[in-house]
Amino acid sequence: NTADTRQSLETELNGATPQRQISILQQLVTENFKSDPPYALQHADTLISLFESTGATGQDYLEALQQMATLQVGQGLLDEAKANAEKLAAGAQLLAERNRHIQSLKTQGVIARIQSDYDGALDYFQRAAALARQHDLPDAAVQVEYEIAIIYYFMGKHADAIELLKSIQPKVEQANNQLLAGKVLNILGIVYANQSRFEESLDVMLTALEIQKSLKNKGAQQALLNNIGVTYNRLGKIRQALDIYIESLDLAVELKDVQSEALALINIAAIQQDLGDYEPAQANLSRGMAIARQLNDKNLIAQGLNSSAEYYLVKADFAKAIQLSIQALTLADSSGDKTTAVKPRQNLAKAYLAQGDIANALLYIEQAITIAAELENKSNLSKLYKQLADIYQQDGRYAEALSAHKRYSELNNEVFNNESDKKMAALRARNESLQKDRKIEAMANEQKVQAIQYQNELTLRDQVSAQAEFQRYIFAALITLLLCVLFMIYRRRLQTRLNKQLSQLVKDRTRELAAKHIELERAYTVMETQSLTDQLTKLHNRRFLMQKLPEDLANTPADANEQDFVFLLLDLDNFKQVNDTYGHTAGDLILIQFSDLMKQVFRSSDYTIRWGGEEFLVVMRHMNRANAPAYAERLRRTVEQHNFDIADGSSINMTCSIGFACFPDTQGESPILSWNQVIDVADICLYAAKKSQRNAWIGVEKLAAHTGFQDLISDMSLSVAANQVKIVSSIAADEIVWD
Numbered sequence: 001n002t003a004d005t006r007q008s009l010e011t012e013l014n015g016a017t018p019q020r021q022i023s024i025l026q027q028l029v030t031e032n033f034k035s036d037p038p039y040a041l042q043h044a045d046t047l048i049s050l051f052e053s054t055g056a057t058g059q060d061y062l063e064a065l066q067q068m069a070t071l072q073v074g075q076g077l078l079d080e081a082k083a084n085a086e087k088l089a090a091g092a093q094l095l096a097e098r099n100r101h102i103q104s105l106k107t108q109g110v111i112a113r114i115q116s117d118y119d120g121a122l123d124y125f126q127r128a129a130a131l132a133r134q135h136d137l138p139d140a141a142v143q144v145e146y147e148i149a150i151i152y153y154f155m156g157k158h159a160d161a162i163e164l165l166k167s168i169q170p171k172v173e174q175a176n177n178q179l180l181a182g183k184v185l186n187i188l189g190i191v192y193a194n195q196s197r198f199e200e201s202l203d204v205m206l207t208a209l210e211i212q213k214s215l216k217n218k219g220a221q222q223a224l225l226n227n228i229g230v231t232y233n234r235l236g237k238i239r240q241a242l243d244i245y246i247e248s249l250d251l252a253v254e255l256k257d258v259q260s261e262a263l264a265l266i267n268i269a270a271i272q273q274d275l276g277d278y279e280p281a282q283a284n285l286s287r288g289m290a291i292a293r294q295l296n297d298k299n300l301i302a303q304g305l306n307s308s309a310e311y312y313l314v315k316a317d318f319a320k321a322i323q324l325s326i327q328a329l330t331l332a333d334s335s336g337d338k339t340t341a342v343k344p345r346q347n348l349a350k351a352y353l354a355q356g357d358i359a360n361a362l363l364y365i366e367q368a369i370t371i372a373a374e375l376e377n378k379s380n381l382s383k384l385y386k387q388l389a390d391i392y393q394q395d396g397r398y399a400e401a402l403s404a405h406k407r408y409s410e411l412n413n414e415v416f417n418n419e420s421d422k423k424m425a426a427l428r429a430r431n432e433s434l435q436k437d438r439k440i441e442a443m444a445n446e447q448k449v450q451a452i453q454y455q456n457e458l459t460l461r462d463q464v465s466a467q468a469e470f471q472r473y474i475f476a477a478l479i480t481l482l483l484c485v486l487f488m489i490y491r492r493r494l495q496t497r498l499n500k501q502l503s504q505l506v507k508d509r510t511r512e513l514a515a516k517h518i519e520l521e522r523a524y525t526v527m528e529t530q531s532l533t534d535q536l537t538k539l540h541n542r543r544f545l546m547q548k549l550p551e552d553l554a555n556t557p558a559d560a561n562e563q564d565f566v567f568l569l570l571d572l573d574n575f576k577q578v579n580d581t582y583g584h585t586a587g588d589l590i591l592i593q594f595s596d597l598m599k600q601v602f603r604s605s606d607y608t609i610r611w612g613g614e615e616f617l618v619v620m621r622h623m624n625r626a627n628a629p630a631y632a633e634r635l636r637r638t639v640e641q642h643n644f645d646i647a648d649g650s651s652i653n654m655t656c657s658i659g660f661a662c663f664p665d666t667q668g669e670s671p672i673l674s675w676n677q678v679i680d681v682a683d684i685c686l687y688a689a690k691k692s693q694r695n696a697w698i699g700v701e702k703l704a705a706h707t708g709f710q711d712l713i714s715d716m717s718l719s720v721a722a723n724q725v726k727i728v729s730s731i732a733a734d735e736i737v738w739d
């Protein structure tokens with residue numbers, strides 16, 4: 001029929017007067033506007049040429065311009081649409097046609113938005129809103145505010161978008177504008193989803209879908225289906241998402257909406273890739289990308305490039321993945337849409353990590369984290385922190401890995417516990433009870449119908465057969481009731497099982513996280529221990545003493561018994577000769593054996609430290625200083641009597657010299673020397689032991705009050721002569737050489 005009408009109108013067109021031609025073209029454009037946009041576009045073009053050739057500027061001309069611009073936007077002919085919208089604005093101003101002027105500004109805003117010029121779009125829409133308010137056109141104002149909210153969303157200003165949408169909602173309801181109500185709910189759903197408020201998002205979008213279905217508005221249904229798909233995807237329900245995207249693709253094809261078709265194809269490809277269906281994914285992706293490139297839609301191209309990059313990541317072609325991700329990143333950054341700017345960075349970090357390029361992996365993951373934090377997308381952020389932890393771990397930076405991992409698990413818990421489970425359960429329960437109510441209502445209706453039929457039949461039949469019929473009816477009703485009860489029991493069981501599975505999932509996740517933490521903490525402890533140990537002798541090193549001793553001294557009460565600290569410095573005699581004669585390896589072996597002898601002689605609670613080279617320090621804690629000479633002598637004798645193995649199978653004898661001093665340096669009076677200075681005094685004693693005879697020990701048991709550290713250091717023999725120092729030694733006092 002439509003074809004026939006078209007045919008006869010087209011035939012009539014040729015011979016008609018200009019006036020008649022205009023009315024035929026108007027009819028062709030209006031009738032085909034929705035059902036066949038390319039056809040309508042072609043005739044709108046002719047119509048406008050006709051108007052312009054006759055110099056017309058009236059209402060009909062403006063209407064044609066508006067139709068034309070709208071059709072061109074729908075077909076992706078943005079430059080042409082913009083030119084017509086500008087003509088419309090000029091014409092509308094000339095005729096003081098406010099509504100049309102607002103309409104033209106709106107169209108220009110939409111074009112700027114599609115071209116990703118969000119500042120420009122915001123400017124057009126704000127001008128349109130101001131115009132609407134100025135001329136008291138509330139309906140038009142609300143329409144434009146809705147467009148502004150969309151721009152806020154694109155700019156990543158989510159809080160502003162939500163606030164504006166919520167202020168629009170009551171106005172839309174008051175005006176009973178179902179169409180706009182559906183759109184407002186849709187975009188609200190998208191913004192919620194971007195804030196990881198997925199349940200609220202799903203809730204409003206499903207309501208919006210109902211509205212659009214009741215309005216039979218397929219275009220809006222198509223857009224909603226796409227967004228619902230995205231939300232299912234974010235919730236990890238990828239099969240539901242796939243079904244919804246396929247429904248959305250069918251509708252886009254039916255509507256000849258190429259942009260939506262491309263979007264659905266790219267979305268389908270991404271899910272198929274997740275499911276491991278690489279071949280169909282590649283086919284859909286290249287179909288979608290071809291359309292996106294034709295439309296020059298930067299966001300879509302960037303999304304498609306991301307999917308391709310992910311494909312190459314899976315295939316371990318990291319160079320290709322990097323190349324595609326950098327293209328996607330450049331496009332996303334130039335379009336200013338932050339929501340598409342995270343993914344390429346995430347993929348780059350993965351690819352660089354796989355290539356062992358930690359610096360670049362860190363660079364991109366940190367950028368991704370900054371952007372995701374700005375967008376307040378917690379679920380995304382939590383994944384990014386996990387990736388960051390993996391990078392640090394691979395780099396051996398366990399402390400940083402641990403803290404990134406902690407951040408990941410905090411965020412993960414926030415998203416998980418964001419009452420998500422409760423809300424999901426509530427939502428599910430609400431849907432189920434709605435369905436149940438509907439079923440019960442349907443059964444009740446059925447029964448009513450049956451009852452009426454039964455009444456009718458009753459009048460026709462005799463009493464006896466009616467009685468039998470009645471019994472049968474009661475029986476059927478009972479069976480129906482029984483089936484209802486069984487169905488309800490079954491649903492409840494199913495629900496319980498689902499809840500169990502969910503809580504098991506949470507437990508498993510928590511266990512996994514705990515195990516990971518223990519692993520990282522263990523690695524961290526090993527690293528700490530290594531940094532405090534000497535690699536050759538496995539004794540403690542200087543760093544250990546600096547870390548431990550101040551704390552020990554602080555925890556020792558000044559007035560307690562047996563609370564002396566004795567610092568012994570030990571040095572092997574003529575060790576250089578051993579190295580020179582038997583080689584460095586033999587020297588190393590002797591150092592190790594010497595360390596073992598130290599461990600035999602001293603208590604396990606004493607600190608045995610490799611002080612440097614062939615010099616060692618022992619710190620004996622919590623002891624009576626009167627016992628120090630016995631320990632020094634025992635070590636001297638043990639070393640003297642020991643046969644040190646050297647690498648060639650033979651053994652040699654060695655001796656050592658020892659100097660020691662006690663802390664606190666005075667007893668009962670306030671101490672003069674710090675523990676560091678006490679070690680310096682022990683060093684003077686060691687030096688004197690070497691100088692006097694070697695294979696000997698000299699110690700300072702205590703100092704007289706008011707002895708100066710400088711005096712001791714500059715000339716010990718004077719302090720000894722003045723009886724300011726109490727010396728104990730294996731050498732006779734008059735044989736000690738101090739200088």
Ligand SMILES: Nc1nc2c(ncn2[C@@H]2O[C@H](COP(=O)(O)OP(=O)(O)OP(=O)(O)O)[C@@H](O)[C@H]2O)c(=O)[nH]1
Nearest residue numbers: 571572573574575576577579584585587588613614
């Ligand atoms: N094999 C080996 N030798 C070391 C190590 N650390 C230091 N040395 C050597 O130890 C020797 C110390 O020599 P000197 O300081 O002259 O002292 P000495 O020969 O022991 O003589 P006195 O201490 O005066 O009895 C040097 O030859 C160092 O090279 C090590 O880890 N392994």
